[in-house]
Amino acid sequence: DAKTTQPPSMDCAEGRAANLPCNHSTISGNEYVYWYRQIHSQGPQYIIHGLKNNETNEMASLIITEDRKSSTLILPHATLRDTAVYYCIVRPPIYNQGGKLIFGQGTELSVKP
Amino acid sequence: GAVVSQHPSWVICKSGTSVKIECRSLDFQATTMFWYRQFPKQSLMLMATSNEGSKATYEQGVEKDKFLINHASLTLSTLTVTSAHPEDSSFYICSALWESGETQYFGPGTRLLVL
Numbered sequence: 001d002a003k004t005t006q007p008p009s010m011d012c013a014e015g016r017a018a019n020l021p022c023n024h025s026t027i028s029g030n031e032y033v034y035w036y037r038q039i040h041s042q043g044p045q046y047i048i049h050g051l052k053n054n055e056t057n058e059m060a061s062l063i064i065t066e067d068r069k070s071s072t073l074i075l076p077h078a079t080l081r082d083t084a085v086y087y088c089i090v091r092p093p094i095y096n097q098g099g100k101l102i103f104g105q106g107t108e109l110s111v112k113p
Numbered sequence: 114g115a116v117v118s119q120h121p122s123w124v125i126c127k128s129g130t131s132v133k134i135e136c137r138s139l140d141f142q143a144t145t146m147f148w149y150r151q152f153p154k155q156s157l158m159l160m161a162t163s164n165e166g167s168k169a170t171y172e173q174g175v176e177k178d179k180f181l182i183n184h185a186s187l188t189l190s191t192l193t194v195t196s197a198h199p200e201d202s203s204f205y206i207c208s209a210l211w212e213s214g215e216t217q218y219f220g221p222g223t224r225l226l227v228l
Binding site: 032034036038041042043044045046049087094098099100101102103104105106 | 117119145147149156157158162164170204208210216217218219220221222224
């Protein structure tokens with residue numbers, strides 16, 4: 001499985017954009033990049049995923065570099081409720097290992113007033 | 114997003130007893146569900162993959178006879194912790210694979226405390 005590297009912690013001011021980086025230099029061509037977050041004592045929440053192209057939804061934007069070796073999750077206007085651990089996960093296709101997710105240590109994002 | 118529920122949300126049991134945790138996909142059918150365990154201040158650890166109508170696939174180091182998984186329908190998977198001991202105390206989380214197969218949605222978790 002391709003592994004990811006994320007900074008252990010980051011701070012962000014409320015109302016500013018939070019940019020969370022992720023390195024996945026060993027990613028394969030058919031592996032997706034997924035982002036989840038986990039607020040304390042809750043189950044992980046799906047945020048966004050992508051394969052090659054940049055993606056945007058109501059929660060965040062995902063920027064994947066052209067060589068796909070790294071990506072950035074962008075929360076455009078961080079709020080206090082965005083304080084959580086953010087996980088960047090490289091996931092194989094469904095036909096390979098059922099598409100299981102292997103969680104790393106993630107980035108603990110603290111949004112401060 | 115799709116909704117996954119777990120029951121109970123927390124449970125306290127005596128050492129040596131068995132505990133069953135339910136995972137349900139409320140608004141979609143899930144042929145595949147996953148079970149994770151999370152200890153304090155650690156990341157989620159995948160325990161097993163549960164496929165409807167077939168035996169679960171366990172990750173290396175996870176005892177299949179201790180953690181019994183049954184995926185009897187397209188909306189329900191159960192995890193039974195047999196002969197629980199204090200070291201089994203943990204946060205157990207399930208996820209269900211959305212019908213298209215692209216995304217896993219997670220339940221809220223079940224906190225187990227074994228005394």
